[in-house]
Amino acid sequence: MNATPLDLLIADDEPIARQRLAALAEELGHRVVAEAGHAGEAEQALGRCQPDALLLDIDMPGESGLELAARLHKPYPELTVILVTAHDRFPLEAFEAGVRDYVLKPVRRERLEQALQRAVQQKQGRPQTVPNEVHITVGRREERVPLERVDIFIAEGGYVMARSARLAGFVDARLRDLEALYGPALLRVHRGCLAVKTSIKGVENLGPTDNRLLFHDDLDPMPISRRQLPRVREYLRNGS
Incomplete structure (x- = not known):
């Protein structure tokens, strides 16, 4: 109750x-x-x-x-x-x-x-809290892991995966659900990908329309859509 x-x-x-x-x-x-x-x-x-x-x-x-x-x-x-x-x-x-x-x-x-x-x-006039854990399924195991261990949430083949250089598991939620739940802690990279802000290292420019998000743990760089690039750069400059 x-x-x-x-x-x-x-x-x-x-x-x-x-x-x-x-x-x-x-x-x-x-x-x-x-x-x-x-x-x-x-x-x-x-x-x-x-x-x-x-x-x-x-x-x-x-x-x-x-x-x-x-x-x-x-x-x-x-x-x-x-x-x-x-x-x-x-x-x-x-x-x-x-x-x-x-x-x-x-x-x-x-x-x-x-x-x-x-x-x-x-x-109650209290600040809204952001959960610090995420529920994922890895093989036959279900686990709760700290959000900081995740680099990205990415939609692949009808599923959503939580990934980092050392983690890969399924999440029983849509990207929109995750954005609503962890919103302040996430940054949209492209239509099918959300990055955890604390995991972001920087941006690599490989061409006029090819920009990649870099991660502290050296997960493979993630393409950034042209629409989301200004927001990513704003976060890198100002942290917001």
């Missing part, structure tokens, strides 16, 4: 999806104080119930979840908006709309728990 339960509003146009989400949230010790099938109902419920967090679907009749989140950002600055969606192409746009976190469908209990725990920390 959660020591600090949240009052939750669930907004999703699919009743079955709302029921499953409500059941998971209640298993985790939180209270579902209202449900809504579209943006208008969600906005009415906000004024009536004053929830701590809004679990919000993107695709609903009429106004989308992202449009609603953008409108709610100013009048409800204390509200934690958690996007619950089957789409994984919206994160940047979502955060610009004031979304604090997102959970991909089908919703996994442990991922929802992480998102709601962050909302609890926000409610």
Whole structure:
């Protein structure tokens, strides 16, 4: 049972999806104080119930979840908006709309728990913590290893691998999940790769469009996309 339960509003146009989400949230010790099938109902419920967090679907009749989140950002600055969606192409746009976190469908209990725990920390006025371990599968073994032992998370053949010069294992998560969970500790290198910031040594330029990320433990250099190169260079210059 959660020591600090949240009052939750669930907004999703699919009743079955709302029921499953409500059941998971209640298993985790939180209270579902209202449900809504579209943006208008969600906005009415906000004024009536004053929830701590809004679990919000993107695709609903009429106004989308992202449009609603953008409108709610100013009048409800204390509200934690958690996007619950089957789409994984919206994160940047979502955060610009004031979304604090997102959970991909089908919703996994442990991922929802992480998102709601962050909302609890926000409610308590505590800084959000970044986990310092990652769960990986190596052969027949499942292990928790310190994040600092990982250089990159890379999508390969439908799976996500955690890699360093001395480590290679599968991660049961999408890159978007990892970005949401470990965000401040990671840097996107290209569409299919996230690097752990503490592992980065520098950048090697091999040609006008060929830039490679270098690692302290001498893992093979990783190509950097042209789109992500400015962010990588900004991190190397300023550490942010």
